[in-house]
Amino acid sequence: MKALVIKSLSGPAALSVQQTPEPTAKAGQTIVRVAAGGLNFADVMTTLGGYPGTPPPPLVAGREFCGIEEHTGRRVMGYTQWGAFAEKVAAYSSMLWPVPDHWSDEQAAAFPVNFFTAYLGYWQAGMTPHAVWGEPPSPSPSGAEGAVRGSEAPRRVLIHAVAGGVGTAAVQIGKILGVETYGTSSSDEKLARVKELGLHHGINYKRQDYEEAIKNLTHGEGVDAVFEMLGGEHTAKSLRCLRDFGRVIQYGTATGKQPQLDVRALYAKSAMLQGLWLTYLSQKREIMEPAWQQLSEWISQRKLSPVIGQVFRLDRAVEAYKLLQEGKNYGKVVIKIS
Ligand SMILES: NC(=O)c1ccc[n+]([C@@H]2O[C@H](COP(=O)([O-])OP(=O)(O)OC[C@H]3O[C@@H](n4cnc5c(N)ncnc54)[C@H](OP(=O)(O)O)[C@@H]3O)[C@@H](O)[C@H]2O)c1
DSSP states (O other), X not given: OEEEEXXXXXXXXXXXXXXXXXXXXXXXXXXXXXXXXXXXXXXXXXXXXXXXXXXXXXXXXXXXXXXXXXXXXXXXXXXXXXXXXXXXXXXXXXXXXXXOTTOOHHHHXXXXXXXXXXXXXXXXXXXXXXXXXXXXXXXXXXXXXXXXHOTTSOOEEEETTTTBHHHHHHHHHHHHHTOEEEEEESOHHXXXXXXXXXXXXXXXXXXXXXXXXXXXXXXXXXEEEEEEOOBTHHHHHHHHTEEEEEEEEEOOOTTSBOOOOOTHHHHTTTOEEEEOXXXXXXXXXXXXXXXHHHHHHHHHTTOOOOXXXXXXXXXXXXXXXXXXXXXXXXXXXXXXXX
């Protein structure tokens, strides 16, 4: 079969479309004929040797996909760690979800990583209506936080890379949850497009310091949560954007730099820094099943729709990776497989 192979961990240029043996299903797995794959920043990091747990090359790239399950003929969208950018993938049945009838293959391929990550971000921020697992780790509006600022005020979230894959998913979910959203991007054009999705406040960080912008927009109060995926100085800076009892959900390091943090900065606001990693959380059925129940309810109400920026053929996958690496994408970049 045809597959996109990572030949060495030296960046997107080391990707090549090659003939490889078809996968065989292990216990709990099923074979899916892949129609389209969703490209993630994690795929770019993988080619650079920067993604934890990457097996030694050569290996088939790709962590999410849409296709036809061979033994049932049903349309599925799925999540895996490697192997999705190929004509066939062996995937765990627990990591497959039915494709909504009204979605294209490209939309379905763009769903799993972005929407589960964004949803779990809100869950970890204590903003989802139902606890996914145990109690949401949140100060509820009736708790200390509510007492401080009034329970009726909408909660505020700052979403970095708001025009990207996870970012556009987070705006859609935030809109449903009644959250006031603030988002950063390098481009006014991208921000204008995300505003059409429901973003309340766009901040172009090339022209404006986002910490300063948050201070002004929130009358010095700050936001309840920051979805932080940049690392380096942005962890400390995002923490400074919080109001009392706020939390920074750290889920990436797109700058390639270790998150910087002086833990003492947490004392001042009773703030929290929390990690989120879908690779880890996806192993927990008690978290993923209720999350899917909620997401699928919103999908059936037509409230969620993956945003597709660009679609590339498999033989042009290197261009797709470079687009994401350079931060020039809008929404999701999809690779058409068959
Ligand atoms: N922990 C998890 O489970 C998990 C799951 C999914 C994603 N992630 C992380 O979430 C982040 C977003 O992932 P994604 O796949 O949805 O990508 P994406 O947001 O679609 O693309 C990355 C965007 O980040 C912005 N950006 C800011 N600084 C950048 C830099 N130094 N290099 C490249 N881009 C930069 C760019 O937008 P602007 O130019 O508009 O700023 C770019 O479009 C990544 O850090 C990824 O690793 C983590």
